[in-house]
Amino acid sequence: MPTNKVSPISPIKASSVNHWDYETDVAVIGCGGAGACAAISAHDVGARVMIFELASGIGGSTALSSAEIYLGGGTRVQRATGHQDTKRAMADFLTAAAGPQADMAKITAYVEGSTDHFNWLVEQGVVFKDSEYPHRAIMALTDDCLLYTGGENAYPYNTQAVPAPRGHNLKVVGDNGGPLLMKILGAKIQEKSIPIEFNSRALTLIIDDSDVQQPVIGVKVRIDMQERYIKACSGVILASGGFVMNDKMVKQYAPELTKCTERIGNPGDTGSGILMGMGVGGAAINMHEGFVSLPFYPPASLTYGVFINSQGQRFVNEDSYHGRIGAFILRQTGGSVYLVLAVEDYGNYETESYLNADVVATADSIAELESDLNLPEGQLQVTVSDYNKYAEVGKDEQFHKDPAWLKPMQPPFVALDVTPGHGAFFPYFTLGGLDTLPTGEVLKASGDVIKGLYAVGRTACGIPRRGEGYASGMSVGDATFTGRQAGISAGTRRTEQGNTNG
C-alpha cells in the first residue's frame, strides 16, 4: 500500500546468500568518530575489521563538528588547570541534564571511563593543551583546551552538580577540532592497515536463520554499483549517524524539530543504521528528542541581553548554554520571541548581523521598543526595569543568571527576532536512536540483546537525551566512547563465544 512513512530495513537471511564476498570478524558501518574508534578498538583486541563508509572519505559528522569532547571526573587538563572535577559531580550533571530520560547504566559507564577515554585519545595522538579557554563561547577559537560547554556553571545545573568545565578542545587554532580528530583517527586506521571501502552503502543486515535467535552475522553492501555480501563473524557495528537529513523520518518521529531551520550533520545522516537495527527488532527510543540551538554567542556580550516571549516576559537565564536557550525558545507558546539588548552590547546593528536574525526594532527607550514590537503595554518595561534592579544589586531573583552577566541595560536598545521560522538560525540534530547497553549491544524493546549487532554514536540513543540538557561535546564524547566499547565487545565476542557463526 502507498505510505508516507519511512520503513525499517528488513534483514536478509544467510541461507539466501550464495557466496560471501568478504569475511571479517567485525564490520563497521560508517567512519565518523564512532566508527573510527570502533574499528581501532576491535582491531586492537585482535579482531579482523572492515569499515564501510558511504562517503569518499572518512569523517562523518564528527569531522564537521568542533569536537569539544565532553570528559571529566579529573582529566589531566582539568587537574592542570585547577579544576577539582569528580566522578560524582560529572554524574550529577549528566543525570540532571538527561532528566527523566536518563540511562543510569550509560551515565555510570561514561563517567567511570571518562579519564581513561581521555588517556586513550591521547594515546591515539590527540593533543590537548593543559590550558583553559575561560570565555563564554560555543567553541574555543584558540588552541586552548578546556571550556564550559553545557552551562554547568549556570542555573539550574550549578545548584544540582558541582560545576566544572568538561569540554575538551583539541590543540588546534579555530573551529578545527573535528577535522583534526578525524585526521588523527584516520592515520591510526591506516597505520593498523584496517581496510576501508569508501563509496559503499550498507543495504541490509544479514541474519543467521539456522540459529533460533537469528543473530546478525553480516551485512549486504553496495560497492561500486555491485552488491557485496560481507560475513561479519563477530558482529556488525552500526556507526552511521542520526536521521536529521531524512525529512520524512524527522516528521514521523520528531515532529517538533520541524520548527527548526538548519540540519546539523552530514548527508549520510539519513537514519539508515537506525532503520536497519529496527528491521531486526531493535528498539528505537527517545525518537522525539533533538538538540536545538540558538547559537547567539559569541560575542559573549549578547548574553547581557534578555530573551523575551510574546507576553513580554523573560523565560530563561540568558547565561544558559545555547542549546538550553534553543529548547526553551521552542517551547514558548505562539507569538514571537526576541533578544532585547543595549546597542552597546550588540555593536553596530547597521553592519553587524547575528544568527541571520532580523533587527526588528531599535529605540531610545524600552517603552518605544515595546510599542514597536507590539508587546503588551508595560510588560517589557517592567521586565527590563526589574532586570536592571537585579543587575544593580548583582542578584537575579527571578532566573538566577550569574552576576557576571548582569549589567543594567542602557539605551539605545535593539531587538532581534529569534522566533523559530522567522529566519534566525536554529540548527538541530536528532537525539533518538537504537537502545543499547553500555557495550553498544543493540536491545529489543524487551531489553534482550540482539546478538551480533552494535550501535554507536547517534545511531544509538546515548548519553545526550534532551535538547534542554545538551552540552557541546556530549555527542562526540559519547560517539568515540561508545565506539570503543562496541569495538572491544564485538572484537572479543568471537573468542569468548567460540566459532558459533563460522
Next chain:
Amino acid sequence: MPTNKVSPISPIKASSVNHWDYETDVAVIGCGGAGACAAISAHDVGARVMIFELASGIGGSTALSSAEIYLGGGTRVQRATGHQDTKRAMADFLTAAAGPQADMAKITAYVEGSTDHFNWLVEQGVVFKDSEYPHRAIMALTDDCLLYTGGENAYPYNTQAVPAPRGHNLKVVGDNGGPLLMKILGAKIQEKSIPIEFNSRALTLIIDDSDVQQPVIGVKVRIDMQERYIKACSGVILASGGFVMNDKMVKQYAPELTKCTERIGNPGDTGSGILMGMGVGGAAINMHEGFVSLPFYPPASLTYGVFINSQGQRFVNEDSYHGRIGAFILRQTGGSVYLVLAVEDYGNYETESYLNADVVATADSIAELESDLNLPEGQLQVTVSDYNKYAEVGKDEQFHKDPAWLKPMQPPFVALDVTPGHGAFFPYFTLGGLDTLPTGEVLKASGDVIKGLYAVGRTACGIPRRGEGYASGMSVGDATFTGRQAGISAGTRRTEQGNTNG
C-alpha cells in the same frame, strides 16, 4: 538476561496450535467503549464475534469516565442549541490541538463521520437531551448535553478555529455518563447474543506461519485457569486500553508522566494490547505523550485566579481547559507553582479544600503573599497589578484570557500549592499506542498493514495526541468511533478476501 524493561509479547505460530477451542470471525479483546462498539459493529455486518474481557463485567475505563463524547460538525444537539458547528471548524480545532503530531487521515475520518457517529449512538439507545450546560465545568452535573470540553472558546484555539461546544453528555444527572453508556452498549451486546467470556486474559496473538505475510489469525486466552486457543478468521481487535497502570512501561516510554500523581484508568490498562501488537511488528508511536490534568474547576470561580510559577509570572490563560493547564504546569522549570486568588473566589479556606492542594499562604496584600511564598520581590505584585489592570479594561493583553473570566483580584488572598509532587491531584493517562489506519488496522513502522490485526481506543494512538491539546470526550469519542470502524473493517474482511485463513 535480567532487564527492567517491559517486553513486547511475542506471538505463537498457528502450526504449534494442536486444536482450536473456539472459532469465530472477529475476536475482540476488551469490552470497554471501544471493544463494545467494535463487537456490535462487526456483528451488524454479519460476522461471528466473540469478546474476551479481563474483568468480571464490561465497562473498562469508559465506564469510569464521564463519557462526554467529543462530536461535532453539526450534531442534532448542536443544531438544536443554536451552535453552527462545521466540519471545517472541528477539523481546524483537532488539527491545532494535535499540533505537529496530528494524523490528518484520522482527523478527516473522525470529522466526516462525526454526526453519523452521533446518530449511531442514538440508534443504540443513547439519549442526548437537546440542551446545553453553559457552565465552565469538567463535566455536566445535570442531564444537559452540550458543553465546552477543550477550551475551544479560549485562547489560542478561539483564534485557530471557530469555537463550538462538542462535549456531548448523556442524558443522566451527575457524572454518570460512562456507566450509562456502557450499560446501553452492554444491553445491545446481550440483545444480539454476542458471546462474552469474562475473567479471560488475552495472552498472545497467533499468527499463520503458513502465510508469508503471517497474518494474525487468532489469540490465546486464559479462561478459568485454562489456556484456550481462539481462531479469529477475520481478525483480532485489540481494545484493551492504554498503559497507565503499568509503572515500568510508563517509566520506559513516558518518563515525564512520572511527575503526576493519580492514574486514570482501570486495572487492566497495563499496555498488554500494545505489547501484543508490538510483538507482531506493530509500531507504537507517540509513546511519550499523556493527558495530564489539574482539574481545578468547578467551582468555576477559581478561574478568576492566576497560576504563578516560581518566577512570579503567569504562564497560561487560566480559562484554558484543565488538561492544557496541567500540561503547562508540568513544563514549568523547577520551583513551585501556585494558584493565587481572592478569598471571595475561593470560599472558606479553613473548611473548603480543593484538589488536595495545600493552602500555603493567605494574606491581606499581594506583597505579603509574595513574601510568604518566597517569590522574587515585586514580581507577584507586578503580575497581579497588571492582571488587575487588564481585568478593569476587560482585555488580557498578555495571555488573552476571555473577558468573562477577568475580574480585579481584591484582598484578602489565598495561595494553593499546585506543584506536581507536592500533593495536589494530578490525574493522567497515556496517549501513545499502536499506529493504525482510520479503519483500525495496525501498521508497522513502514506504514504497511499487519493483516488481521486491529487496535482501537487507547490501545491505538488516535485522535488525542498531546496533553496540551486534549479535550474531554476525545478519548471516549475516539474509542467508540474507532471501535466501530474496526468492527466494520474486520467484520467484512472475511467476505472480501475469501476464506483465506479457513
